[in-house]
Amino acid sequence: MRKLLLTTLFAGSAVGLSGCGEEKSAGVEPKVMTDALFAVMKADRTNYTKLIVKRLGPKGADVITPVEHWQDVDTGAPLPAQMFRAGSEAVAEMTDSFTYSLQSLWPINKQNAPKTEIEKAGLEYIAANPGENYYGEEKLGDTTYFTAVYPDVAVSDACTSCHNEHKDTPKTDFKVGEVMGGVVVRVPI
Amino acid sequence: MKKFLWIAWALVTIGIGVYYLNIVFFEETKEELLIGHSTYGHYQIELACTSCHTEPFGGKDILQDACLNCHEEELKLALDSHPKKKFNDPRNADLLEIIDARYCISCHTEHQHEQTLAMGLTVPSDYCFHCHVDIGEERESHQDLAFDSCADAGCHNFHDNRALYEAFLVKNANQPWLNEIAKISSANNAKQYARPSHPIFDISHPEIASAHPDISSDWQASAHATAGVSCVGCHNNKEDSTWIDRPGLSECQSCHRDEVEGFTSGKHGMRLAGTINGTTVLPAITPNDSHLTFQQSALSIEHGCNTCHAAHNYDRKFAATDSCLNCHADEHSLAFTDSPHGSLWQKELAGEIPAGTGVSCATCHLPSIEQDKNGTKIVRVEHNQNMNLRPNEKMVRPVCMQCHGLAFSIDALADENLIKNNFNGTPSVHVPSIDWALKRENR
Numbered sequence: 364m365r366k367l368l369l370t371t372l373f374a375g376s377a378v379g380l381s382g383c384g385e386e387k388s389a390g391v392e393p394k395v396m397t398d399a400l401f402a403v404m405k406a407d408r409t410n411y412t413k414l415i416v417k418r419l420g421p422k423g424a425d426v427i428t429p430v431e432h433w434q435d436v437d438t439g440a441p442l443p444a445q446m447f448r449a450g451s452e453a454v455a456e457m458t459d460s461f462t463y464s465l466q467s468l469w470p471i472n473k474q475n476a477p478k479t480e481i482e483k484a485g486l487e488y489i490a491a492n493p494g495e496n497y498y499g500e501e502k503l504g505d506t507t508y509f510t511a512v513y514p515d516v517a518v519s520d521a522c523t524s525c526h527n528e529h530k531d532t533p534k535t536d537f538k539v540g541e542v543m544g545g546v547v548v549r550v551p552i
Numbered sequence: 553m554k555k556f557l558w559i560a561w562a563l564v565t566i567g568i569g570v571y572y573l574n575i576v577f578f579e580e581t582k583e584e585l586l587i588g589h590s591t592y593g594h595y596q597i598e599l600a601c602t603s604c605h606t607e608p609f610g611g612k613d614i615l616q617d618a619c620l621n622c623h624e625e626e627l628k629l630a631l632d633s634h635p636k637k638k639f640n641d642p643r644n645a646d647l648l649e650i651i652d653a654r655y656c657i658s659c660h661t662e663h664q665h666e667q668t669l670a671m672g673l674t675v676p677s678d679y680c681f682h683c684h685v686d687i688g689e690e691r692e693s694h695q696d697l698a699f700d701s702c703a704d705a706g707c708h709n710f711h712d713n714r715a716l717y718e719a720f721l722v723k724n725a726n727q728p729w730l731n732e733i734a735k736i737s738s739a740n741n742a743k744q745y746a747r748p749s750h751p752i753f754d755i756s757h758p759e760i761a762s763a764h765p766d767i768s769s770d771w772q773a774s775a776h777a778t779a780g781v782s783c784v785g786c787h788n789n790k791e792d793s794t795w796i797d798r799p800g801l802s803e804c805q806s807c808h809r810d811e812v813e814g815f816t817s818g819k820h821g822m823r824l825a826g827t828i829n830g831t832t833v834l835p836a837i838t839p840n841d842s843h844l845t846f847q848q849s850a851l852s853i854e855h856g857c858n859t860c861h862a863a864h865n866y867d868r869k870f871a872a873t874d875s876c877l878n879c880h881a882d883e884h885s886l887a888f889t890d891s892p893h894g895s896l897w898q899k900e901l902a903g904e905i906p907a908g909t910g911v912s913c914a915t916c917h918l919p920s921i922e923q924d925k926n927g928t929k930i931v932r933v934e935h936n937q938n939m940n941l942r943p944n945e946k947m948v949r950p951v952c953m954q955c956h957g958l959a960f961s962i963d964a965l966a967d968e969n970l971i972k973n974n975f976n977g978t979p980s981v982h983v984p985s986i987d988w989a990l991k992r993e994n995r
Contacts, residue, residue, distance in 0.1 A: 430719075431719065432717060432719055432720070434631055435714075435720065451641075452637040452638075452640070455637060455640040455641070456637065462640070462641050462642055464641050464643065473686065473690055474683075478643050479643060482643070503642045503643065503645040503646070504642065504645030504646075504648070504649070506642065506645075508642060530992060530993070530995075531690075547643075549642055551642075
């Protein structure tokens with residue numbers, strides 16, 4: 364009887380402990396998650412822009428042609444914004460635990476202008492407060508999202524010259540170091 | 553009396569149940585279960601229910617997989633302008649409530665034949681409005697355009713815009729109506745699949761030549777003879793070495809893999825795809841099954857390889873036009889012979905112009921495609937006629953622009969009367985897309 368009681372108590376405490384552990388591992392704050400994701404995105408985006416587009420493109424070795432319809436050009440390479448979107452689309456094929464996109468108050472492609480209230484507020488906030496991020500919650504369709512908006516800063520003159528000279532740009536005086544748009548990361552909660 | 557009625561009701565109910573269960577589980581064709589005829593794109597296989605309904609349950613995801621099973625590769629080649637991945641972001645949730653563009657069936661619903669528009673469209677043709685309502689603000693030239701004209705006027709397609717996107721229009725503006733005439737190469741791709749050592753069978757042996765004099769002489773003039781593919785190359789069953797009287801798709805496929813794949817993907821051969829892959833076996837398509845206009849004498853001709861490529865001589869020139877006109881009798885087809893393209897074809901047949909510079913039906917609708925494979929030029933004939941048919945702007949780059957300028961090509965394809973008379977004249981329609989693109993470029 365005593366042995367049975369001890370076994371039951373031991374098993375009960377083990378279940379309790381494992382329960383605690385599960386709660387802890389499932390409890391990553393959305394903000395921590397989106398901040399970490401953005402760090403990876405920013406690093407990759409900066410590296411592609413500087414190490415590939417700037418170094419090998421027309422302003423560098425001129426051996427690749429970063430162009431919108433890159434599939435149609437033998438030496439074509441995706442523009443940095445397209446590379447970023449390609450990553451986002453590939454991620455969406457692998458997981459639905461988060462989504463991300465690149466948007467701007469001054470988009471070349473108007474489909475990348477802010478649509479939701481949080482996007483508008485977030486993009487305006489990060490433009491007015493350089494170096495800061497914007498966080499909020501919003502309901503889209505049937506799902507509520509934790510939405511984070513991070514500044515997308517011009518890291519090279521490859522960014523500014525292309526945007527300033529593009530026939531569809533609504534802004535022609537971007538400077539290196541300025542906020543050109545925002546990365547919007549969403550986590551369903 | 554009441555008891556009798558109950559028994560009669562039960563028997564009738566059971567009878568109906570048994571009748572339909574028998575169809576569901578045992579009958580080869582299930583016509584009684586059709587909830588409505590399918591589009592012109594799928595009517596050939598509408599009785600092969602499992603082609604699309606691969607699982608009894610599973611809803612639109614199952615159907616989506618079925619759509620992609622046949623169309624995914626084509627959409628990739630077309631650099632699809634509206635792929636599913638474009639709509640996955642939750643910021644589009646409100647738009648997806650109107651048209652869920654992640655699924656093909658949202659715009660292409662099957663079994664609604666009476667409500668189906670061109671291109672198998674089953675939503676109102678001004679669908680662009682839902683996402684691009686502000687286009688007039690972005691593009692001055694678009695301010696007064698109707699939303700049902702976006703995809704109708706030779707300017708845009710929903711999926712395939714390879715010849716229509718703005719940078720391409722600018723790059724290819726100001727071309728003459730006629731460039732240098734292309735010289736089309738003959739297909740050479742079968743050799744990459746053919747067995748290196750075909751059993752050579754001496755068909756010129758007097759005994760065989762006298763037994764089959766016509767076959768012998770036809771064969772000797774064919775590409776098969778040149779390649780050393782003799783009788784047993786096609787008539788020998790590889791499994792048990794028995795004689796096959798009438799070699800079919802499976803035998804042709806052993807060397808002509810690309811062509812059979814294209815053929816069974818297109819309207820001529822999709823009925824036979826199940827025969828090849830071991831699923832539903834349907835009879836070959838005949839002109840009688842189609843809504844198009846055909847020669848009365850051809851209505852019951854079954855479509856297989858040998859329908860166009862007559863056995864033994866395999867005359868590719870005959871297959872390129874005469875075979876088509878043997879069945880097709882719509883205005884465009886009937887006007888071919890007297891058209892400028894038809895005239896060039898006659899000159900090629902007469903040896904008046906170099907081989908490969910005439911224009912046959914196949915030149916445009918089953919074109920030869922050149923590919924570089926490890927440094928070797930491989931030429932194959934695209935036997936899926938859907939790749940070069942509709943929407944006809946998808947023919948601009950692979951076909952029309954081989955000889956013609958972009959502006960002429962776009963205008964010609966937008967002129968319905970010119971299409972009917974097989975391009976006998978100049979376009980009376982002008983699509984302003986290149987003008988508008990240049991205006992934006994030069995402002």
